[in-house]
Amino acid sequence: xxxxxxxxxxxxxxxxxxxxxxxxxxxxxxxxxxxxxxxxxxxxxxxxxxxxxxxxxxxxxxxxxxxxxxxxxxxxxxxxxxxxxxxxxxxxxxxxxxxxxxxxxxxxxxxxxxxxxxxxxxxxxxxxxxxxxxxxxxxxxxxxxxxxxxxxxxxxxxxxxxxxxxxxxxxxxxxxxxxxxxxxxxxxxxxxxxxxxxxxxxxxxxxxxxxxxxxxxxxxxxxxxxxxxxxxxxxxxxxxxxxxxxxxxxxxxxxxxxxxxxxxxxxxx
Amino acid sequence: xxxxxxxxxxxxxxxxxxxxxxxxxxxxxxxxxxxxxxxxxxxxxxxxxxxxxxxxxxxxxxxxxxxxxxxxxxxxxxxxxxxxxxxxxxxxxxxxxxxxxxxxxxxxxxxxxxxxxxxxxxxxxxxxxxxxxxxxxxxxxxxxxxxxxxxxxxxxxxxxxxxxxxxxxxxxxxxxxxxxxxxxxxxxxxxxxxxxxxxxxxxxxxxxxxxxxxxxxxxxxxxxxxxxxxxxxxxxxxxxxxxxxxxxxxxxxxxxxxxxxxxxxxxxx
Amino acid sequence: xxxxxxxxxxxxxxxxxxxxxxxxxxxxxxxxxxxxxxxxxxxxxxxxxxxxxxxxxxxxxxxxxxxxxxxxxxxxxxxxxxxxxxxxxxxxxxxxxxxxxxxxxxxxxxxxxxxxxxxxxxxxxxxxxxxxxxxxxxxxxxxxxxxxxxxxxxxxxxxxxxxxxxxxxxxxxxxxxxxxxxxxxxxxxxxxxxxxxxxxxxxxxxxxxxxxxxxxxxxxxxxxxxxxxxxxxxxxxxxxxxxxxxxxxxxxxxxxxxxxxxxxxxxxx
Numbered sequence: 001x002x003x004x005x006x007x008x009x010x011x012x013x014x015x016x017x018x019x020x021x022x023x024x025x026x027x028x029x030x031x032x033x034x035x036x037x038x039x040x041x042x043x044x045x046x047x048x049x050x051x052x053x054x055x056x057x058x059x060x061x062x063x064x065x066x067x068x069x070x071x072x073x074x075x076x077x078x079x080x081x082x083x084x085x086x087x088x089x090x091x092x093x094x095x096x097x098x099x100x101x102x103x104x105x106x107x108x109x110x111x112x113x114x115x116x117x118x119x120x121x122x123x124x125x126x127x128x129x130x131x132x133x134x135x136x137x138x139x140x141x142x143x144x145x146x147x148x149x150x151x152x153x154x155x156x157x158x159x160x161x162x163x164x165x166x167x168x169x170x171x172x173x174x175x176x177x178x179x180x181x182x183x184x185x186x187x188x189x190x191x192x193x194x195x196x197x198x199x200x201x202x203x204x205x206x207x208x209x210x211x212x213x214x215x216x217x218x219x220x221x222x223x224x225x226x227x228x229x230x231x232x233x234x235x236x237x238x239x240x241x242x243x244x245x246x247x248x249x250x251x252x253x254x255x256x257x258x259x260x261x262x263x264x265x266x267x268x269x
Numbered sequence: 270x271x272x273x274x275x276x277x278x279x280x281x282x283x284x285x286x287x288x289x290x291x292x293x294x295x296x297x298x299x300x301x302x303x304x305x306x307x308x309x310x311x312x313x314x315x316x317x318x319x320x321x322x323x324x325x326x327x328x329x330x331x332x333x334x335x336x337x338x339x340x341x342x343x344x345x346x347x348x349x350x351x352x353x354x355x356x357x358x359x360x361x362x363x364x365x366x367x368x369x370x371x372x373x374x375x376x377x378x379x380x381x382x383x384x385x386x387x388x389x390x391x392x393x394x395x396x397x398x399x400x401x402x403x404x405x406x407x408x409x410x411x412x413x414x415x416x417x418x419x420x421x422x423x424x425x426x427x428x429x430x431x432x433x434x435x436x437x438x439x440x441x442x443x444x445x446x447x448x449x450x451x452x453x454x455x456x457x458x459x460x461x462x463x464x465x466x467x468x469x470x471x472x473x474x475x476x477x478x479x480x481x482x483x484x485x486x487x488x489x490x491x492x493x494x495x496x497x498x499x500x501x502x503x504x505x506x507x508x509x510x511x512x513x514x515x516x517x518x519x520x521x522x523x524x525x526x527x528x529x530x531x532x533x534x535x536x537x538x
Numbered sequence: 539x540x541x542x543x544x545x546x547x548x549x550x551x552x553x554x555x556x557x558x559x560x561x562x563x564x565x566x567x568x569x570x571x572x573x574x575x576x577x578x579x580x581x582x583x584x585x586x587x588x589x590x591x592x593x594x595x596x597x598x599x600x601x602x603x604x605x606x607x608x609x610x611x612x613x614x615x616x617x618x619x620x621x622x623x624x625x626x627x628x629x630x631x632x633x634x635x636x637x638x639x640x641x642x643x644x645x646x647x648x649x650x651x652x653x654x655x656x657x658x659x660x661x662x663x664x665x666x667x668x669x670x671x672x673x674x675x676x677x678x679x680x681x682x683x684x685x686x687x688x689x690x691x692x693x694x695x696x697x698x699x700x701x702x703x704x705x706x707x708x709x710x711x712x713x714x715x716x717x718x719x720x721x722x723x724x725x726x727x728x729x730x731x732x733x734x735x736x737x738x739x740x741x742x743x744x745x746x747x748x749x750x751x752x753x754x755x756x757x758x759x760x761x762x763x764x765x766x767x768x769x770x771x772x773x774x775x776x777x778x779x780x781x782x783x784x785x786x787x788x789x790x791x792x793x794x795x796x797x798x799x800x801x802x803x804x805x806x807x
Binding site: 030067069070100101190 | 323
């Protein structure tokens, strides 16, 4: 990596980026709280009447198909056009993209617009890469490891950074690749954690020109905070407020000291 | 009962059912977290473009009219058709069905589709049964006891299981009937608890062919977890994370040991 | 003030007002929980098919443009017409009204309907008053003090009470004016706190004919609960449940004893 997670977190806190999040109804509140706790400034602006205009003033855009409907899709198209026109990064979260024909169609359309970062679980990344998945709905049943090759293919084909998250995370831009450890088994028992992480990827992408570093930074922040919040939690309910506290308490120094990032492939000069 | 709440909870955790929840914007996040903490797998899929297709792969469907609008209604119709076609149970939550003409019309339309389970507060059940209620909006003013006869009528007319929830709950299928005690006075001070319970009824209905047992199981799980969470709570805010922890911590054995279920009427062979 | 915050809180708890909240998707859950914890009865009813009818039975209406779209706007118009026809107060929350052309247009239209109370941050109030603001999105960058003159102008022009909230709050009806202190620096790190306060202004407005007293009462309740919740909080996540507990625990006596309200201008007889 060119820039460590801690370096990026310091930049984010020095000048909090405005992140336009088009996310699903389940995630809106917790995703906004995750961004605020981390130090960024969320704006849930999704309507086609203003999404393009807003994308031009935001530092990054995130797009999530969790509770899909035509008004959302129209807002996504407008916002992506605005982000592209303004040279801003945008992140795709293909929630349950394999579950219905409608999701397959819309996720394919959005993928063809070449997102800067794609963040999903293994089932979703496999589906986007055109491979068979065992996932049904929003809960991926596949392990991250089986999606690593699909992630590489997807990254190369669309010039995107692909982040596959689960018990162990994997990030690749098609040449570089890392695995990240950490987090907590209580995280999948809290809804919309992945959706919130997608929004945090947007926040990190707003403060660096390297989306690979951005994705690694956001995932490291989540993993370190998740591990910290796990201590003392007595279930998924008590984990949630502790996790927001931990996102807020994480310092750049602590992030770099505690993140568990393993380089798999490096760019050779 | 043929199957105890603990028996059903063990089945639910052995193979987590996918529950399609068409619920209101207020409830979406907490209902998803309730299902995850209990051990089920929620999917908030409501758009008419995919609701029918998704209902065919889900184990159960729940339909809630809390934040009613035409796109939601179109999604409900499609999803119910899908659930019926696939032989899946579906649960109706007639939130504030007596409050406006629009709600009266839509709740009557949905009722005529014969939901497998109907869960509401006393005011809502009285209104559906065609009786006079003192309820105004979403907060029922009537006590469960006054709605018991209405619940029996409703159950017989629509071949549904009817669950009336409040300080003491009542469940009937028109012949069998039980009352359940437990829970916490802090529960009505947390929004969307009833809506979340409706979704949990769907999860239990997905793991048994007997919707009466399913409703009793879900209500018992809620009541036991509510009582457990009440201990140590200092208000409605601290109750909420404790409740999710308690839903998760409840074991099948504990559920059967602590549930307070009183049989009122039994089917005679 | 004619009536103290404690006097109004006692009235609110003696007969909980039904408050119709048309608020954004991010705020719906927490706003409902804030009203329930405070002692009021929330109803998130926004669709044009029922919003007018419902406004006639509710004690007050609140209108928030946070996640703006045409269906919301149609519901707002209908609900405001119903509230006006029934002589009920209504509160406007012009979230990020300066951010896009769409927001500027809709907030101007709603402002022209003369809201009973307007609650916003300094950037929003400055924008409504036609003055230059440094705010970008939903997070106001301006301090409350710079918006005091704009608030007075706005209040006189529209015969509204204007509440500007931030580290120190300011409330004016164009002749009377107060500043309020209290709260917690963790409040801006929790999303939709301002939106929830707007809904609480509606609850207080439902129990008194004096909207100035109502706004001061709601802001005092928030400030006292915020200060109380701050103690022992270890970050924004742990603050949230403590805040709901504190809203609930606040008694009328405690509210009047602990509220820090400084009269700036008084009506001279």
